[in-house]
Amino acid sequence: MDKVNLAKKLSLIAERWSPRIVGAVNDFHVKLVKLQGEFVWHSHEAEDELFLVLKGRLRMQYRERVLVVEPGEFIVVPRGVEHCPAADEETHVLLR
């Protein structure tokens, strides 16, 4: 039941595209990740995925459009929807 400081946890992450679990709520994990560059196109069969941007700028590419997500904003990618996250600068994201 200790508190989690997002900036401290982020300072421990060196690699990009490698989510770290920082908490658990019910049966789901809260994760932090650093992004830069482009990931791969993929979808998740069983789970929606929340991206809350803490720093930088996330370009979430869907097949039919691109959403630019800035600090203090989040998106939820519904299960089954193809997406490809990208970021020009280093971008910090809380995932659920």
Next chain:
Amino acid sequence: MDKVNLAKKLSLIAERWSPRIVGAVNDFHVKLVKLQGEFVWHSHEAEDELFLVLKGRLRMQYRERVLVVEPGEFIVVPRGVEHCPAADEETHVLLR
């Protein structure tokens, strides 16, 4: 699949202690709430509860201790654990 801007959503909330649903991930809601003063002692039987502080300062009282949670920090109150949230100044929290 549109993005949600936390500050914009918060600007629409006038009452305190009245969580607003701003998104859904899997079967759970993402909520925003403004707190000031003290709530009541309670616990949730079936669900853990995440508090991510966006602004202000949350004093989460447990029966055996108090945790002060600042912006950029979160806590998870496990199901069944008695707690009483309080805030001296207006405090903005993302709940899950």
